Amino acid sequence: MTTTSFLRLPLALAAMLACSPLGAQEADVQAFAAEVDSLRQALRIPGLSVAVVRDGRVVLARGYGWANVEARVPATEHTPYTIASVTKPISGVVAMRLMERGVLDLDRPMSSFDNWAEFCAEAKADGPRIFFADYDCSPRVTLRHVLSMQMNGTAGERFLYNPISFSWASRPIMQATGRSFSDLTAEEVFAPAGMTQSARRHRDLPLRADLDSAMALPYHVDSTGVLRRSPGPGPQGDGAAGGVISTVVDLARFDVALDEGRLISEASRAEMWRPGRSPSGNVLPYGIGWFVQQVDGRRVVWHSGWWEQAYSALYLKLPDERLTLILLANSEGLWWGNPLDGATVERQPFAAAFLRRFRGR
Template sequence: MLRAMIAATLLLALPVATHAAGLKPKLDAFKAFARDYQAQNGVLSMSYAIAKDGEIVAAEGFGWMDHDAEEPTTADTTYLVASITKTFTAATLLAMDADGVIDLDDDFTTLSDWDERCRRLSVSGNIFGGGQMLAEGYRPPRIRCGARISLRDVLRMRVLGEPGTNFLYNPIVFGRLSNWVEEKTGVSFQRWMRHYVIDKTDLENIAAGWRDARGGHALRLLAPPFRYAPEERARFEPTALPNPELNGSSGIIASPRTLAAYSIALDEGRILPPELLREMWTPPQEANGSPASYAHGWWSQEWRGQRLVWHGGWWPEAYAGFLLKVPDKRLTLVVYGNTDGLHWGNPLGRAEIEKSAVALRFLELFAVESEDIALRP
């Protein structure tokens, strides 16, 4: 009986193992790179998962998820993934629109506290209110508090100046999408997100905010945040947990393995049908005819002729990481850590994930054809 059980277990594992076996040199190269990166860039706890053709082919964890080095990191260690939550919000709202629950052309500015919040944002000097020069030399227009802004404008991050015409990444306004949905439907945004995304795919080890009654396992495995200070005697200093409440912009708590399973579910049409998935990942055109850098809740760009969609997440001196997809290759990397050592400073006005050393190494290994480039040290 025991021999039969072992044989059955090996048989069930064979498809994943066989698929991963063909990628082994590249997986080994990425693992070595990731381990070095974790050690050299002050990421106390770092986890990643790689998915290819519907299978999770690698899932690793390095370091410790606590200050006393008693709890080793695994691929199931969870993190407050910050703005990766926006991808869940986008899928939820597109599905609600398709079902007629909401209309993405509805007026976002009917939100009860919008007038006061917009007024404060417009005079605050905050970059997300517009009017400030960006590092790349672009001065976005100020937000117009009397203008009509649609839900789609907010999903596309096109709320400054004439709504729908100017892109600037804007997590403050995006975050209020959850409040708008709750006011209009009388149902918590957590319930909508679970209904349209999380529960449709039976995702485990995930919480839609820290108040999610069904997210206890994710909360139990959470790696607390740290500040990395290499010049100080105590190189890692515990920091306060960032806002763990769920809103349109942030609040998902999950492991990289779970987010890789989420990515596979997107590819397989288990969250959105193909036409809505294409819509979510298709950016509008800028005035010069070029595609914008942001679609609906996802960054969008080309790299060496290949389409990339992705989202980063960053809480300063706490958490950082990203979810990167190469849709045409059914290829995904999710990586996260409990310091901000994975943050690469993507500009607010354009998508440049290749500036992340981890993302670039992954793309060189798995998204290009040249073995010479891929397997270099």
């Protein structure tokens, strides 16, 4: 039974079905769908798309509000958005696929890759001090440290979310393969997962015309409380930290392919989702391209995306329960201020509602 057909049932029959396990699941989906729109309106998000995947099946895929406010173009489950840092889980899968084939060694020293010394020198001299004042450029540093956000202080001893460092990881990956990172992403992830509504773009790679014409436009609420159009994201390089345009339906395809083992092996998936651990035994809340944390005893892997005053995103999985939430928005309304040195997805309003509403097997 689809979520739409459930809504069309006579009230008495719907109530009876809601008492069954299947009916209770359908009722949870519909209650959550209504809650999503209430939260969207409360957070003044002009356009929002959502997908929920349960046991390898998409049980909710819907859009709310407007992809283009001025032209009154509705947001749907097929609306493309800039997914910002939700790109990082995709980049993590690219790295793991290449590792499985022996093309990429995650434990190779960064100093053995071209231009690493130059990047380090420039970043420490001119980069944002919050990310590079204590950045580790020593010979001990490996590609795994970069992809696991363990580069600040002494590499491997603590976690600090450093998107600039992570973005640079595309360069050693390109060096190891002789391919552009965008081509690798298309070949290693988009194609095998069947992600036909996804593409990368950067300053030297224009967005595919069909996606460009359907893109959700970015908005922000100004200091007077008025909703305004925002300029689009500025030009970026072919980095691993961002650059993907996608839809919630396509990210659901990625999610199912990942769970079914069509992208990487179970062992590689476990390695990607294993939180770091410092030499002193402290758990570091990041794997390879994913945040990893426990919320009320439940294992949660996730990533957020935030482009200031333009776009935001959330991709949250409960692997042991086969549950996934995907949200894409054309404002920064999904962002909740997660700290650079921690993982607090339970404070995100939509995530909190999802965790409260759904429990898996």
